[in-house]
Amino acid sequence: MGLINDCLCVFCNTELETREHLFLQCPTATLMWETAFTLSGLQFTFCSWDVFVERACSTWRGKSMLTMIMKLLLNALVYLLWEERNKRMFQGRSRPASELLKTVKDVISLQLRGRIFKRVDVNISLCNHWRIVDC
Numbered sequence: 218m219g220l221i222n223d224c225l226c227v228f229c230n231t232e233l234e235t236r237e238h239l240f241l242q243c244p245t246a247t248l249m250w251e252t253a254f255t256l257s258g259l260q261f262t263f264c265s266w267d268v269f270v271e272r273a274c275s276t277w278r279g280k281s282m283l284t285m286i287m288k289l290l291l292n293a294l295v296y297l298l299w300e301e302r303n304k305r306m307f308q309g310r311s312r313p314a315s316e317l318l319k320t321v322k323d324v325i326s327l328q329l330r331g332r333i334f335k336r337v338d339v340n341i342s343l344c345n346h347w348r349i350v351d352c
């Protein structure tokens with residue numbers, strides 16, 4: 218019937234599925250955040266979900282290339298983790314973290330394709346890591 222009677226995280230099967238765990242503290246989520254932050258030249262620091270969102274709101278302001286990437290990253294990664302959770306839970310299908318990260322890169326690349334940034338905001342390393350063309 219699709220009813221859920223197991224409250225464990227579908228990624229690690231060891232912790233209760235909470236917003237905090239699913240989107241940030243689960244090893245799968247943490248690996249993806251750490252990798253994505255590294256690709257952006259940033260260091261991911263472990264914290265609570267509320268602190269993470271508060272930092273994002275106060276830090277990722279404006280329309281610089283890095284800020285746009287991080288805003289898209291936050292939305293794309295949370296959406297993909299939720300989508301992957303549902304696929305695993307209801308369809309019995311799963312994708313490795315590497316494939317999820319590739320999908321995040323595709324989303325960011327597509328969203329920023331052709332976008333014109335201020336010259337001072339263009340970062341070749343970011344363009345290469347996130348496959349942003351025409352920047």
Ligand SMILES: [Zn+2]
Pocket residue numbers: 226227228229230231232238239242243244245
């Ligand atoms: Zn987990």
